[in-house]
Amino acid sequence: MTVLILTAEQDVTADMVVAQLHERGVPMVRLDPADLPGKAVLSADYAHGDFDGYLSVNGHVLSMGGLRSVWVRRPGEPAAHAAEPSPWLTAETRQALFGMLYSASTRWMNHPRRAEQARHKPWQLRVAHSSGFAVPPTIVTTAPRVAQEFVEEYRDVVVKSASGPPPGEPPVALPTTLIGPDADFSGVAAGPALLQQYIPKRADIRLTSIGTRMFAARKAAVPGQVDGRFGDTGHAWEATAVPGRIARSVHEYLVLTGLAYAAFDFAEDEDGVWWFLEGNQGGQFGFIELETGQPIADTVAEWLSQRRPAHRIPEGH
Amino acid sequence: MRPFTLNYAMPTGQSAATTPYHFDVALQLNVLPDGRPAVSDRALLMATGTTTSTAGSQTHFDD
Numbered sequence: 001m002t003v004l005i006l007t008a009e010q011d012v013t014a015d016m017v018v019a020q021l022h023e024r025g026v027p028m029v030r031l032d033p034a035d036l037p038g039k040a041v042l043s044a045d046y047a048h049g050d051f052d053g054y055l056s057v058n059g060h061v062l063s064m065g066g067l068r069s070v071w072v073r074r075p076g077e078p079a080a081h082a083a084e085p086s087p088w089l090t091a092e093t094r095q096a097l098f099g100m101l102y103s104a105s106t107r108w109m110n111h112p113r114r115a116e117q118a119r120h121k122p123w124q125l126r127v128a129h130s131s132g133f134a135v136p137p138t139i140v141t142t143a144p145r146v147a148q149e150f151v152e153e154y155r156d157v158v159v160k161s162a163s164g165p166p167p168g169e170p171p172v173a174l175p176t177t178l179i180g181p182d183a184d185f186s187g188v189a190a191g192p193a194l195l196q197q198y199i200p201k202r203a204d205i206r207l208t209s210i211g212t213r214m215f216a217a218r219k220a221a222v223p224g225q226v227d228g229r230f231g232d233t234g235h236a237w238e239a240t241a242v243p244g245r246i247a248r249s250v251h252e253y254l255v256l257t258g259l260a261y262a263a264f265d266f267a268e269d270e271d272g273v274w275w276f277l278e279g280n281q282g283g284q285f286g287f288i289e290l291e292t293g294q295p296i297a298d299t300v301a302e303w304l305s306q307r308r309p310a311h312r313i314p315e316g317h
Numbered sequence: 318m319r320p321f322t323l324n325y326a327m328p329t330g331q332s333a334a335t336t337p338y339h340f341d342v343a344l345q346l347n348v349l350p351d352g353r354p355a356v357s358d359r360a361l362l363m364a365t366g367t368t369t370s371t372a373g374s375q376t377h378f379d380d
Contacts, residue, residue: 009340009347010336010340010347010367012338012346012347012355012356012362012367012368013367013368014346015346015347015354015355015356016356016368018344018345018346019346019354019356019357022344028345029345030345030346058342058343058345059342059343060345147321159321159322159325160322161322165326166323166326170328170329171328171329172326172327172328172329173326173327173328173329174322174323174325174326174327175325175327177325179325184324185321186318186321187318187319187320187321187322187323187324188320188321189318190318190319190320190321191320191321191322191323192320192322193320193321193322194322206370229369229370283370284368284369284370285368286362286367286368286369287363287368287369287370289368290359290362290363290368291363
């Protein structure tokens with residue numbers, strides 16, 4: 001039984017898990033969908049009321065009948081490395097690859113359908129409400145007046161991107177940024193703005209959840225710090241305990257979203273409350289493991305290595 | 318009109334960094350010039366920043 005990892009070759013965080021799978025003696029195939037067609041080859045057979053399929057890349061072969069689990073890490077766009085790439089070829093290749101994988105009975109970390117929905121930050125906030133997390137007041141709007149009123153009500157407000165920075169060259173970042181009531185809100189009409197009450201924090205919390213296992217790390221903040229991803233605070237990530245109330249909310253969040261893996265960001269305020277900021281369905285974990293020594297990669301490998309339950313019908317989760 | 322959120326974009330200052338490892342098709346992971354897995358050199362990974370929460374954000378928004 002073989003683990004399939006969908007990710008780019010340069011993804012060294014995936015390497016941390018690959019090394020653990022090698023240590024466990026678990027067969028695996030690593031595929032970047034960008035290499036299909038071309039370096040990778042696929043065949044799926046739907047005949048006589050039955051199904052089987054094969055993937056091969058760099059001499060490694062995987063049968064759908066022997067598929068243990070799929071880890072969707074940092075895959076490229078299907079057919080992106082093709083000799084003549086096109087949106088049509090990407091769509092066709094996505095149909096072939098994921099249509100075949102969906103036909104197999106396997107476990108997903110995370111299932112693409114669940115992942116696609118879980119990427120929506122506004123939905124994350126609603127699920128976080130339902131899961132019992134403390135969530136800062138937030139608004140998503142294309143109405144300049146509504147944005148201005150929100151800032152006037154909550155005073156200290158940050159703006160953040162829902163989907164990340166825009167692609168292109170030169171690369172730009174969109175750090176979460178404090179804005180004031182004097183900002184020019186006219187641009188809100190040109191694109192949705194996600195505004196959130198700023199939580200003065202004494203620490204950033206990163207909680208990585210794999211199946212039922214949780215690893216929390218804490219990094220002390222410096223006064224006035226807004227986005228913990230940018231700038232050096234002089235503090236390092238340190239392992240910290242997961243409060244029982246948070247653990248229960250994380251469990252509920254994962255049940256509601258159907259995710260096997262998520263990396264949560266919290267702001268810890270002066271009273272020790274962990275405020276939910278976001279739940280990243282494919283969040284990075286390498287930097288946490290390197291600084292804290294928490295065995296996150298090994299836990300991912302352990303989850304991927306588990307034998308699938310016997311199902312005649314492919315699982316939808 | 319420029320979308321409000323883009324008013325807060327800033328250059329990353331990142332250039333196309335060359336990493337001292339390459340993908341080994343047999344092992345299916347990146348290796349150093351001496352053949353050791355790149356992940357065995359934790360100091361190198363910390364220095365190259367390839368595992369941080371902002372790595373890959375240009376193409377993947379799951380930080």
